[in-house]
Amino acid sequence: MKRRRFVALTLLALPARVFGQANAHVSTTDPLVFSLTRGKPVHAGRVRLELPKVAESGHSVALMVRVDSSMTAAEHVRAVHLISERNPVREMASFWLGPHSGRAEIGSRIRLNGSQRMVAIAELSDGSFWSDAVDIEVHEAACTDGG
Amino acid sequence: MPPEARRGEPVEVRILIQHPMETGFRRDGAGARVPRNAIHSFVCRYNGAEVFRATLSTGIAANPALRFFIRAAQTGDLEFWWLDDENIEGAAKARLVVT
Numbered sequence: 001m002k003r004r005r006f007v008a009l010t011l012l013a014l015p016a017r018v019f020g021q022a023n024a025h026v027s028t029t030d031p032l033v034f035s036l037t038r039g040k041p042v043h044a045g046r047v048r049l050e051l052p053k054v055a056e057s058g059h060s061v062a063l064m065v066r067v068d069s070s071m072t073a074a075e076h077v078r079a080v081h082l083i084s085e086r087n088p089v090r091e092m093a094s095f096w097l098g099p100h101s102g103r104a105e106i107g108s109r110i111r112l113n114g115s116q117r118m119v120a121i122a123e124l125s126d127g128s129f130w131s132d133a134v135d136i137e138v139h140e141a142a143c144t145d146g147g
Numbered sequence: 148m149p150p151e152a153r154r155g156e157p158v159e160v161r162i163l164i165q166h167p168m169e170t171g172f173r174r175d176g177a178g179a180r181v182p183r184n185a186i187h188s189f190v191c192r193y194n195g196a197e198v199f200r201a202t203l204s205t206g207i208a209a210n211p212a213l214r215f216f217i218r219a220a221q222t223g224d225l226e227f228w229w230l231d232d233e234n235i236e237g238a239a240k241a242r243l244v245v246t
Contacts, residue, residue: 060208071157071218084206088172092206095215100198102157102218109208111170142208 025133026119032090033121036081037129042121046130047080049120053135058112058142067104067122067130071097077104079123086116111142151244152219160191160199161214162227164237170205184232186211193243194223219245 026033026042033042050064067077076099082092095106104122112118115137122130148160164186171183183205191199198217217225227239 064214082206087206088170089204089206092204094202096200097215098198100193100196100218100220101216102155103216105214105216107212107214109212111168111206111208 025117026121026131032083036094036121036123040127040129042129042131044131046124047120047122047132049118049132049134051118051134051136054137055112055139057140058114058138059140060109060142061112061136061138062107063110063118064105064107065120065122065132067124069104069124071099071102071104073099074125076101076125077122078125080104080106081121081123082110083119083121084110084112084116085118087111087113112136112138114138114141148225148241148243150242151246154219154221154245156219157216158219158243159214160217160225160241161212162239163210163212164229165210166231166237168203168205168207168209168211182232186229186231186237189213189227189229191215191217192226192228193217194221217243219243221245 028037028039028042046068048066055061065080069075069077077097080095084090084092092110097104117133117135119131119133148158152158166186169181169184173181175181185205186203189201189203190197199215203211222245225241225243229237
């Protein structure tokens, strides 16, 4: 019991950097995030995830992701990943773009299994990762009750 | 999407596919589980070259809607292709005239 407490306290005392956590909304050690980033740091910024603050129903919620990029051959977005915190399938979608996209902007409609945090991670052509997170309140969850 | 665009201009593409995106968690009237069936792959080709690709899951709402951009290069066809868990393919085509 004592040792367990000691281990817990030691872990708490370690700086967040030890775990490779670069920003508050993405854990790079999350296996799903790790599978996308191969453990590289994920910076907050450059990505804008747009979702309503509140959704009456989680069956179909409009979503938009924009990444600040010139979308040229030298500097462009390679991929955008959407991750749900609480859905039974957390990996919602991945989109692959390139200089031929012209603009790094993607829209879709998603299902949400209750109030949660949504994360968008963008991979840029220089190999860096950027992210944004949005908290959304869902009054009627999707997924488990049909639809 | 607009039928016409100027060369170099990003063109907004909107596509709506009729598909239940069955989650696999839902039960039918008799209480039996409805198997998962979602579109998992979507590709857009422009004049034969892949310009956009998406992998989707059941987290995408039924009748999936996608909105993305393609930079107008030369007049030609945009071909859309998708595949679901039952290995049923879908396709659509649109002409883009570039001026």
